[in-house]
Amino acid sequence: MRIIDGxxxxxxxxxxxxxxxxxxxxxxxxxxxANLEYQCGLRSKDILxxxxxxxxxxxxxxxxxxxxxDKDRYGRWVSVCFINQTNVGREMVRRGAxxxxxQYSLAYVEDENYAKTEQNGVWQGTFELPWVWRxxxxxxx
Numbered sequence: 001m002r003i004i005d006g007x008x009x010x011x012x013x014x015x016x017x018x019x020x021x022x023x024x025x026x027x028x029x030x031x032x033x034a035n036l037e038y039q040c041g042l043r044s045k046d047i048l049x050x051x052x053x054x055x056x057x058x059x060x061x062x063x064x065x066x067x068x069x070d071k072d073r074y075g076r077w078v079s080v081c082f083i084n085q086t087n088v089g090r091e092m093v094r095r096g097a098x099x100x101x102x103q104y105s106l107a108y109v110e111d112e113n114y115a116k117t118e119q120n121g122v123w124q125g126t127f128e129l130p131w132v133w134r135x136x137x138x139x140x141x
Contacts, residue, residue, distance in 0.1 A: 001052075001064070006044030006098055008076065009052070009066070015076040016066050020105035021089045022130045023048070023098035025137075030127035033119070040122055047097040047121070052083050096121020099130065 001011040006023025009016045023044040024030065030040035052064055063084050068077035081088040092098035093111040099122075100108035116123045128136070 003045055003049045003052070006041065006048050006092065009048070009081065011064070011066070015074075016068070016079040016081065017072055017074075017076040018089045018092070018098075019069055019078050019080045020101055020107040021092055021098040022101040023092065024122065024127065024130050025133060028128070028130065028133050030122050031125040033124045035125065040127060043121075044092070044097040047095055048088070048092060051086070051088055051091050051095075052081075094120065096123045103131070 001009065004010055004015065005026045007018045007021050009018070024041040026041040026045060028039075028041040029037045032038055064081065065083075066077070066079040066081040068079045070078045072078050089098070090108055090111050093100055093108040094115055096115040096119075100106070100112040102109065115121060
């Protein structure tokens, strides 16, 4: 198993997009509360790795359980994933490492509101919404 980015996991040769969330892209930067730039995309990936236990357990994952809901346009399974009894998508949003992807689901809106109130993760400073950042990156320069 490996973590591709903050909302994508590869296991047993299958790529899974975590349902209901959108995380900053790997090369995306954000500003913290001191207005200093940091690599929020890489931090999001690290937080996902922490949640599923890859960092502490050197590659062994305890009880990761993903249920595929649908396939996206890239052929990835859109999946709800749990590690032990923790909903991975919900935990990513609560930590401010991902946003509720309201375009597809309202499941994690309350968790996003919690992260905003607590100024967790990206909510501690300023950032471009991941879907806006992707659109800007595709524009010709």
